[in-house]
Amino acid sequence: MCKKLTGRNTLLAKLSYTTLPSARKEMIMNKEIPYKIYLEENEMPKQWYNVRADMKQKPAPLLNPKTLKPSTVDELSQVFCRELAIQEIDDTTPYFDIPEDILNFYKMYRPSPLTRAYCLEEKLQTPAHIYYKFEGNNTSGSHKLNSAIAQAFYAKKQGLKGVTTETGAGQWGTALSMACSYLDLDCQVYMVKCSYEMKPFRREVMRTFGANVTPSPSMLTNVGRQINAEFPGTNGSLGCAISEAVEAATSQDGYRYVLGSVLSQVMLHQSIIGLETKAALDKYGVKADIIIGCAGGGSNLGGLIAPFAGEMLRGEADYKLIAVEPASCPTLTRGVYTYDYCDTGKVCPLAKMYTLGSGFMPSASHSGGLRYHGMSSVVSELYHQGLMEARSVEQTEVFKAAETFARIEGILPAPESSHAIKVAIDEALKCKETGEAKNIVFGLTGTGYFDMYAYQAYNDGKMSDYIPTDEELAKAINAIPKFDV
């Protein structure tokens, strides 16, 4: 058992016998780091931070696939809500006020705790100090709710009837269905077929919140019918589902499309994670050395690192930032940096990003949320500028890390989040060798309660690691058109 647990009990006892605020004040003054570093409600950030404003070399703009000219707000507004289209294009405004209604919704589950992983540190016998920002403390179980409520809010404000979207593992669809039911908006979700079948519980949570869930590729859209004809029996992919959801939005009156990752507007909303993390660390005078996040489309990572990357860009501080991706979908570590389609059906704007090619069909790995072929153009550009490192890790070692973490810290982590745990543990073990007491911060994006088939495969010793060969990757990468831009 973790010895520090006695410490925790004493601490809890102390807290319950004293009035909480003054006990906290005392701890802060003594710089004694509690297990949970809470911000008070009035210390919550009231603005989102747009890291693009501090980038000298901006991320490349989205392009209209027909004209190959930068997409305008008017063009994007045909697909997205207008206010979100404005946020998407704005790369100069550093701060955006968070509307009152969104702040109030955030208060139902935020600020999220930043936890000092004392027990994990002791288990690893590392001199490193490990902190994790836990975003799984809401019914949707992940950070995606931070952007879902923002996007639903702007849709409602615009007077729309509803929104359409895709979901891979189901977390985004779940978050969006919660946000839509809260604001009384219709929610149509195209769910990647393998997840629809493998994750019936997420599907049912969405339906319980009132969403309409369709397995993708479906026969409801032109693009779905095309993909089904071209790849009979396909398990689907995020890229296909995106195309279907976009078609559904543009072919119905009063609907727009919303997306849970990749876009710069999503990163903007997710900056709440990094801003809270930084505020909490600052409160205790802790300077992070290493910041780690898992990377699917890049939104939680981008949001977590945003204020830290901002300091680096302004020359105020230095951090080691690490993106972690699955070896089965190695976008940053083995992809190419180029303009590519965001979706299989080629209906979305083109984005310059690290990509494996929009035709890349990842293996049915369990890290559903990390299987996208591309990467946020902001994260891609930061990586390209050398501000960030990337690592790819294999599935079984990720679950081993998840198991270690669950057993000692008492949280069942999402497989996606466990990619960050794995590298946090690796870095903590390096500190053990060098004797350095580095401050390691990682994003724990969600819970794994709906991933029990994956845990079952791991527990039964039936999990395999799949690493695509160079030839397999080359196929989709070589199929990326050479856009004349």
Ligand SMILES: *Cc1c(COP(=O)(O)O)cnc(C)c1O
């Ligand atoms: C969706 C998801 C991710 C990956 O998405 P990003 O946009 O890269 O953040 C990671 N963890 C969880 C729990 C998710 O639901």
